[in-house]
Amino acid sequence: MLRATAAETWDLAEDGDGLELEERHALRRVAGLSTELADVTEVEYRQLRLERVVLVGVWTEGTATDAENSLAELAALAETAGSQVLDGVIQRRSRPDSxxxxxxxxVDELRAVVQSTGADTVICDGELSPSQLRTLEAKVNVKVIDRTALILDIFAQHAKSKEGKAQVELAQLQYFLPRLRGWGEALSRQAGGSASGNGGVGLRGPGETKIETDRRRIRTRISRLKREIAAMATIRDTKRATRRRNRVPSVAIAGYTNAGKSSLLNRLTGAGVLVEDALFATLDTTTRRARSEDGRIYTLSDTVGFVRHLPHQLVEAFRSTLEEVAEADLVLHVVDGAHADPEEQVRAVREVLAEVGADAVPELLVVNKIDAADEETxxxxxxxxxxxxxxxxxxxAGIDAVRAAVEHRLPWPAIELTAVVPYERGDLVARVHTIGEVLETAHLAEGTRIRARINDALAAELAPFAVKS
Structure with a gap:
């Protein structure tokens, strides 16, 4: 690791301008002229330049191993966002400092770590209030972000579909709005009263400041995004209603990020979904059809991965997508068996599922990556x-067992019926095979005799051909 010499690294306590590493190695800036930290959270110009970072965690509960696992996960998130983790520190406290x-x-020790490593960003393993963000940033003289901003940045990088991008932008704006900082009241974009002075005595003034204008624009954008997402949710509801009308059972694959959900979907259906060893590689829901051993059709949906302390802005923004899980007949909960703390993964996922009303859906737990887990684990x-x-x-390994367990837990059609269907109505026989459970078939002179379990809608169509079994 390259380090600056004492002569090259100026004392940031005296400079106070938090210069980038490459800038400190070049020409020394005149103190007080840089505005690098003045607008780091302003939405209009936000761009998280996560290059060389130091991680900071506060250990408030659980064991030391739990705290280290949490910081290790933060390191994985930071690397996914494109940064280089230089160091990580944890402090034992009953609660984070207000x-x-x-x-x-x-703080002085953290500042010394930042200076010695040449870091340009500090990432805190928690959600910081606007005042905490400003105060810590002023004291360490480098950019400070929290876990929520980091996850939002990763989501922004990975969103591909129109709906995914809209959901991520909404979550970002809701997060940044209370943290918005501008140049203060000294800079005005609009004249108060009348710019020409016709407003009269006492009516001329600075008018709306830049930060007020930004806030108004952001709120307008938030309202527009909510309308767009609601319209997209309507389309999704229509598709779900069609599947429900046809009584096609649905299975939602849920789980912790990077647990192997997309890989499992590919194994079960041959979907060809992107598989990447990275956090939040999948943000857009993918639905594929599958057929059980007895011929029934059902759907498998790959959903966005969860993570502990998932920002509530993201849960709200992705609510329409996560409702895919709440509307399912079965949740295929995928767990990373090779992870250091799979129990915590399960707890975090179930917490989010409960938040979107999916905790009542039957669950099948699948422990994935057993090839990487030792026998004791x-x-x-x-x-x-x-x-x-x-x-x-x-x-x-074990994929056939997963498929069998899924098919065993699929809802069974409620009505058992025997019918002799004329050969010219082969479409009805095909539908019975597709969405029902065929128990017995025979070919007679007058048509196909079929005994099956079917739903009430198909039973009504077969009623004219029903016979006593």
């Missing part, structure tokens, strides 16, 4: 989750 997140006495997880299915989407 002013600086970490204790005021530890597998035995412990089997004892912890005796009803779970263990598989590896990468090698294909």
């Amino acid at each position: 002013s600086t997140y970490i204790g005021s006495g530890k 597998q035995l412990r997880l089997k004892s912890l989750w005796p009803d779970a299915v263990f598989a590896s989407a990468r090698t294909g």
Whole structure:
């Protein structure tokens, strides 16, 4: 790791202008002229230049291992966003400091770490209030962001569809609005009263400041995005209603980010969905058809991955997408069996599922990546989750068991009926095979005799051909 010499690294406590590393190695800036930190959270110009970062966590509960796992996950998030993690520190406290997140006495130590590593950004493992953000930034003299802003940045990089981009932008604007900072009241974009002076005595003034204008524009944009997302949700509801009308069972694949959900979907359906060893590689819901061993059609939907402390702005913005899980007949909950703390992953996912009303949907737990998990870990997880299915989407091990378990848990048609269907109505027989459970078939002179379990809508269509079994 390259480090600046003492002569090259100027004391930021005296400079106070938080210059970028490459700038400090070139010409020394005159103190007080830089405005680098004046607008770092302004939405109009926001761009998280996550290059060389130091991570900071506050350990308030749980074990030291839990705190280290949380910071390791933050490091993975930072790397996914395109940054280089230089160092990470944790402080044990009963609660985060209300002013600086970490204790005021530890801020100087953090600043020393930042200076010694040459970092240009500090990422805190929690959501900081606007005042905490400003205070800590002023004390360490580099850009400070929190876990929420980091996750939002990753989502913005990975969103591909129109709906996904709109949802991410909405979440970003809702997060940045209370943290918006401008150049203060000294800079005005609009004249008060009348610019020509016709407003009269006492009616001329600075008018609307830049930050007020920005806030108004952001609120207008938020309202527009909400309308667009609502319209997209209507289209999604229409598609779901069509599947419900045809009584096509649906299975939603949910789980922690990078648990292998897309890989599992590819194994089960041959969907060809993007698979990447990165957090939040999938943001847009992908739905594929599958056929059970007995010929029934059902759908499998790959959904966005979850993470602990998922920003509530994202949950709200992606609510219409997450409703795909709440409307499903079965949740295929995928867990990374090779992760350091799979129990915490399950807890975090179930917490978000409850928030979107999907906690009442039947759940099938699938422990993935068993090829990377040691035998001791597998035995412990089997004892912890005796009803779970263990598989590896990468090698294909256990995939048949997953498929069988899914098909066993699919809802069965409610009505058993026997009918002799004329050969010219072969379409009805085909539909019985597609959405029903065929128990018996025979070919007679007058038509196809079929005994099956079907839904009430198809039973009404077959009623004219029904016979006693």
